[in-house]
Amino acid sequence: MRSLPLTATLAALLLGSPALARQEAHQAAQSRENPDKVDGKTAALFQPQSSVSEGTVTVEGQRVDYQAVAGTLVLHGTGDHEADPTVSMFYVAYAKKGADPAKRPITFLYNGGPGSATVWLHMGAFGPRRVITGDGHDTPAAPYAVVNNDDSLLDVSDVVFIDAPGAGFSRLLAAGADKAKREAEMKARRKAIYGVDGDAQAFAQFITQYLSTYGRWNSPKYLFGESYGTTRSAVLANILENQDSVDFNGVILLSQILNFDLSVDGAQRNPGVDLPYVLALPTFAATAFYHHKLPQPPAALAPFLREVEQYAQGEYAEALFAGAALDPARRQAVAEKLHQYTGLPVDYLVKADLRVSGRMFEHELLDADDLTTGRLDTRFSGPSLDPMGKDAQYDPQSAAISSAYISAFNDYVRKQLKFGEGRTYRTFADIGQWDFARRGPGGRSLQMTPNVMTDLATAMKTHPDLKVMLNGGYYDLATPYFAALYEMRHMPIPADLQKNISYAWYPSGHMVYVHPEALKQLHDNVARFIQGTSGGK
DSSP: OOOOTTHHHHTTOSOOOHHHHHHHHHHHHHHHHOTTOSTTOHHHHTSOEEEEEEEEEEETTEEEEEEEEEEEEEEETTSOTTSOEEEEEEEEEEEETTOOTTTSOEEEEEOOTTTBOSHHHIIIIISSEEEOOOSSSOOOSSSOOEEEOTTOGGGTOEEEEEOOTTSBTOEEOOOOSSHHHHHHHHHHHHHHHSBHHHHHHHHHHHHHHHHHHTTOTTSOEEEEEETHHHHHHHHHHHHHHHTSOOOOSEEEEESOOSBGGGOSTTGGGSTTOOHHHHHHHHHHHHHHHHTTOOSSOOSOHHHHHHHHHHHIIIIIHHHHHHGGGSOHHHHHHHHHHHHHHHOOOHHHHHHTTTOOOHHHHHHHTTGGGTEEEOSSOTTOEEEOSOTTOSSOOSOHHHHHHHHHHHHHHHHHHHHTSOOOTTOOOBSBOOOTTOBOOEEOGGGOOEESSOBOHHHHHHHHHHSTTOEEEEEEETTOSSSOHHHHHHHHHTOSSOGGGGGGEEEEEESSOSSGGGSHHHHHHHHHHHHHHHHHHHOOO
């Protein structure tokens, strides 16, 4: 993997827990050692597969009868079926029975990672069944409760959950005549697909193939990406609209990151770039508010955050801009103000040079109690692995809920969807060789750290009717909401296209839907967005 700023901390942007990383490293090693054997079912992978079932979900009192298809589509190198197969991509599609495909919206959903399976959006947000997990606290071990999802998106749209290449039941394919050739082909597949552009090209090919296979070219169409999935959506929207002539009614973004230079995860590794600290300050403040660590607690969160936002982009940004020229008295005053907004000790803030990374904050806020706060959702906390350390060493939220999602889906997909018997469902693909370097639209600029704002802007400018919806959680420190807002306000688009962007913020974290009340708000907001831009039901 290239040595890029922040790459080490961003490579597991969605769910970077050590346990999952170890599990995936083991699976990846097996795949590399036996590229001709994937779960013992090599031959079947080279042909599309599907398992059809039926079900019913009740969404806000409305009954929806649906047909479910769990299956795979096989991608080919150039999109031509005469070319060598490259990926078997797994998906689960739910379609309302009796609906007119020409009027019924269809939404393609995927998580991030990069290289994550889409189990999280499937079992937590918009599928017909939802797993119950702890909200701000640990989830007890199995058995886990899987219930009717009152907030499934099936009331307004058909939904297709897509697993990234190499994740879930998706697999890279190599069909060489001998082992050496297969190994060479598998290496070439990883190099071509495990990167910003290769990943988006694979998803683009999957979506166009799905539209043809199921006759959905004339349906209102939507992209829904979470976390790195928002990065993918920006590139994907531009590819599909301007390369493949697939217009979308809307792009829905959840927990957005378009410019990786704005990440606060490893900001200290990128000296001279201070924006991440500015844009994370409101999330620090929201977290301190939640955990009752503010010296002078405000009455309500929302107006408090507006105050912090103003300070962050004003006096705080000016202080950081001054660098070593900042007057000591001024440095002390800023540290004292930051203490009021974050609860961190003044002397700690001074020693940190007023610059606290995400992992530093997660470790320090509850340090007096030897607790670490969550990264994906700072409402969560757990025992610090190293109380004497500087940075958080794990994510309590990921540790609290991941097993419930993975276990519930493994049970559900086999028993209800009748797919996956004898196969391994991988939480993550092998992204050890993920290539973050890329060229912008048209190959005009070389980017060593990705910034896909131009990709989304190009899609919006070439198709001015395209609507974009941004959703984010106040307690998300993986992709802070104020950074996402900053990205949108700095999109290189005409001022009149800013009206095509809508916003919704929630009292939750990265996975907004973990909080039941936020899930209902998310459903209602997304449903209104689809209804207002599709004209269909």
